[in-house]
Amino acid sequence: MKMKLGFAAALLAGIALAPLGASAQQKVRMGVSIPAATHGWAGGLNWHAQQAEKQLEKQYPNLDIRIATAKDAAGQANDLEDLVSVHNIDALVILPFESAPLTDPVREVKNKGKFVTVVDRGLTDPSIQNVYVAGNNPQMGKVSAQYMKQKLNNKGNIVVLRGIPTVIDNQRVDAFMEEIKGTDIKVLGMQYANWNRDDGFKVMQDFLARFPKIDAVWAQDDDIALGVIEAVKQAGREKELFIIGGAGMKDMIKRVMDRDVLVPADVLYPPGMIADAMQITAKHLIEKTPVQKEYVIEATLVTPENASKYYYPDSPF
Amino acid sequence: MTQSSTPESSQPGVGRRALPSFDLKLYGPFLALAALVVLGTLANPVFLSPGNIANVLTRTAFTGIIAIGATFVITAGAIDLSVGSLAALAAGVSIMTMNALSPELGTGVAVVVAGVLVAVLLSVAAGTFNGLLVTKGRIEAFIVTLGTMGIFRSLVTYLADGGTLSLASPIRTTYRPVYYGGLFGISYPIIAFAAVALVGALILYRTRFGRYCAAIGSNEEVARYSSIRVDRIKTLAFALQGLCVGIAVMIYVPRLGSASATTGLLWELEAIAAVIIGGTMLKGGYGRIWGTVVGAVMLALIDNILNLTGAVSVYLNGAIQGTIIIVAVLLQRSGAARR
Numbered sequence: 001m002k003m004k005l006g007f008a009a010a011l012l013a014g015i016a017l018a019p020l021g022a023s024a025q026q027k028v029r030m031g032v033s034i035p036a037a038t039h040g041w042a043g044g045l046n047w048h049a050q051q052a053e054k055q056l057e058k059q060y061p062n063l064d065i066r067i068a069t070a071k072d073a074a075g076q077a078n079d080l081e082d083l084v085s086v087h088n089i090d091a092l093v094i095l096p097f098e099s100a101p102l103t104d105p106v107r108e109v110k111n112k113g114k115f116v117t118v119v120d121r122g123l124t125d126p127s128i129q130n131v132y133v134a135g136n137n138p139q140m141g142k143v144s145a146q147y148m149k150q151k152l153n154n155k156g157n158i159v160v161l162r163g164i165p166t167v168i169d170n171q172r173v174d175a176f177m178e179e180i181k182g183t184d185i186k187v188l189g190m191q192y193a194n195w196n197r198d199d200g201f202k203v204m205q206d207f208l209a210r211f212p213k214i215d216a217v218w219a220q221d222d223d224i225a226l227g228v229i230e231a232v233k234q235a236g237r238e239k240e241l242f243i244i245g246g247a248g249m250k251d252m253i254k255r256v257m258d259r260d261v262l263v264p265a266d267v268l269y270p271p272g273m274i275a276d277a278m279q280i281t282a283k284h285l286i287e288k289t290p291v292q293k294e295y296v297i298e299a300t301l302v303t304p305e306n307a308s309k310y311y312y313p314d315s316p317f
Numbered sequence: 318m319t320q321s322s323t324p325e326s327s328q329p330g331v332g333r334r335a336l337p338s339f340d341l342k343l344y345g346p347f348l349a350l351a352a353l354v355v356l357g358t359l360a361n362p363v364f365l366s367p368g369n370i371a372n373v374l375t376r377t378a379f380t381g382i383i384a385i386g387a388t389f390v391i392t393a394g395a396i397d398l399s400v401g402s403l404a405a406l407a408a409g410v411s412i413m414t415m416n417a418l419s420p421e422l423g424t425g426v427a428v429v430v431a432g433v434l435v436a437v438l439l440s441v442a443a444g445t446f447n448g449l450l451v452t453k454g455r456i457e458a459f460i461v462t463l464g465t466m467g468i469f470r471s472l473v474t475y476l477a478d479g480g481t482l483s484l485a486s487p488i489r490t491t492y493r494p495v496y497y498g499g500l501f502g503i504s505y506p507i508i509a510f511a512a513v514a515l516v517g518a519l520i521l522y523r524t525r526f527g528r529y530c531a532a533i534g535s536n537e538e539v540a541r542y543s544s545i546r547v548d549r550i551k552t553l554a555f556a557l558q559g560l561c562v563g564i565a566v567m568i569y570v571p572r573l574g575s576a577s578a579t580t581g582l583l584w585e586l587e588a589i590a591a592v593i594i595g596g597t598m599l600k601g602g603y604g605r606i607w608g609t610v611v612g613a614v615m616l617a618l619i620d621n622i623l624n625l626t627g628a629v630s631v632y633l634n635g636a637i638q639g640t641i642i643i644v645a646v647l648l649q650r651s652g653a654a655r656r
Contacts, residue, residue: 037474037478037479037480037578038474038578038579039577039578039579040480040481040577040579042479043474043477043478043479043480043481043577043578044479044480046479047478047479047480162631165632189624189627190631191623191624191631192631192634195579196579196582197573197575197577197579198572198573198579198580201572201573202376202620202624203624205372205376206369206372206621206624206625207624209363209366209368209369209372209625210361210363210624210625223481223577223579226573226575227573230572230573234497235368251483315480316477316478316479316480316481317479317480317481
């Protein structure tokens with residue numbers, strides 16, 4: 001909040017000063033539109049975006065970054081209009097809430113001659129974007145399944161906790177199921193846990209009551225996984241199974257680093273991808289460096305060997 | 318599922334013929350609960366295992382305790398939408414307090430007591446604040462608490478930097494038994510839930526305050542002319558709701574030792590649903606504490622049963638929850654109306 005106010009003030013000052021010494025150092029304005037910090041991963045996203053804002057504005061004094069956070073797809077569409085008409089941005093970095101509803105609003109921005117970088121979720125019409133920094137949801141499901149196959153020797157009973165019914169969740173789960181096809185790994189049960197700790201705890205308690213023997217849990221998300229861990233501990237069944245989460249929350253990375261047997265690995269879906277996208281865009285805007293059409297953020301498998309590389313103790317996520 | 322629900326739904330009719338004075342408004346929720354238990358047992362025999370029942374009752378405690386507070390507010394003709402957000406904020410502030418005080422107070426019982434006190438005081442203060450805005454500020458309770466709902470939730474998001482506030486692990490070790498421990502095999506949350514319900518029933522049925530709540534909910538003007546201090550009673554009802562949130566937070570924090578922007582999401586709706594399923598009138602004037610307890614348990618049971626059975630597509634969970642809630646209320650209301 002304080003930062004936002006300070007930012008608005010800086011922006012006003014920028015506008016007021018613009019006519020005086022404008023031509024020497026033309027202000028370049030970059031708008032960043034992301035979902036609000038309503039759950040852990042989005043919280044990480046916001047933190048990384050703010051870090052990148054500070055760092056980039058220091059690096060490029062004539063760069064002005066405006067971050068807008070939205071609670072839903074409709075709110076994000078409104079933000080885009082404000083960024084263009086009120087803040088007069090030159091470039092947009094957007095992590096769309098949902099692909100289809102935001103495709104046309106982003107097209108509008110593009111038609112006004114702005115540079116567009118899309119992050120994570122693709123638009124339904126990829127010709128709109130100048131750059132696409134892609135998160136890789138199917139790969140996340142696949143990498144998790146591959147690790148599980150190897151760790152279970154292609155055989156065992158598992159339960160799956162899903163996120164919120166969305167395209168992202170479907171892509172992850174479909175790829176996971178595809179990868180374990182043909183093995184003797186059996187999915188005993190599958191339920192939504194809404195990327196939420198409390199729901200992860202509840203669903204896992206019920207799975208533990210329902211199934212006497214579980215070899216592994218695919219929680220898909222680190223928040224869910226933390227709830228699962230508590231439920232498993234309460235039931236005293238830590239020896240029986242292991243848990244794979246996902247995203248790269250610091251608590252989970254720490255557990256992997258400390259060789260917690262319950263959490264032998266984690267799969268990255270780093271919220272820091274927004275910072276990469278902002279960096280690429282800013283560099284292109286100011287230094288006019290050429291850009292690739294697409295950058296893919298890998299869903300890296302985090303094991304005790306490489307965990308320290310992905311540990312950000314200062315991040316809230 | 319259809320097979321089992323048919324004989325159940327005809328049961329109240331049978332009961333009415335046999336006992337003409339049978340009060341469905343009073344016993345309806347209990348019948349619905351019995352039906353749900355049968356349904357659960359048919360879905361999976363594990364349902365009746367002591368472990369599962371203990372799990373479900375323990376996790377009902379949070380929303381159940383909050384719903385008992387909500388029974389007073391709703392009986393008095395008001396509504397409180399801010400309880401879920403307040404629970405998140407109180408949990409967050411409590412965690413931050415304990416972490417901050419641990420250098421001075423250590424990681425023992427003292428620091429936990431301090432954390433609990435802060436949570437309870439903050440909750441009561443917030444409840445009173447809601448109450449004063451409604452009574453002195455003359456604003457509709459719906460609008461006041463819609464506003465504070467947003468305020469409390471964004472405050473906790475702000476405090477947590479958008480992420481999660483976690484209790485330092487030595488303090489957690491001290492605090493953990495409050496959720497996971499118990500007396501004579503009954504977990505503390507269940508004991509707390511029962512105690513709050515008992516005290517709530519005493520207050521609502523046996524004290525002047527309880528009767529005044531119903532009088533105000535039934536007709537505020539008449540209550541005012543009967544020299545009931547309407548503003549004071551209403552504010553007190555909101556403060557009581559705050560206290561209940563504080564107690565719920567006290568047993569919520571040791572479960573996962575964390576609070577974030579998603580803590581207590583939609584608890585307000587769950588609490589209101591529990592109250593209404595229990596037979597309390599949404600428009601006020603008539604409240605039932607034990608009905609509320611049953612309502613809260615039913616809501617938790619529905620979730621539990623859906624998790625215990627693989628028969629229904631997970632995509633339909635919400636539809637089944639909705640149907641059961643509507644049928645449960647329909648059952649008692651239509652019976653009560655015909656009588």
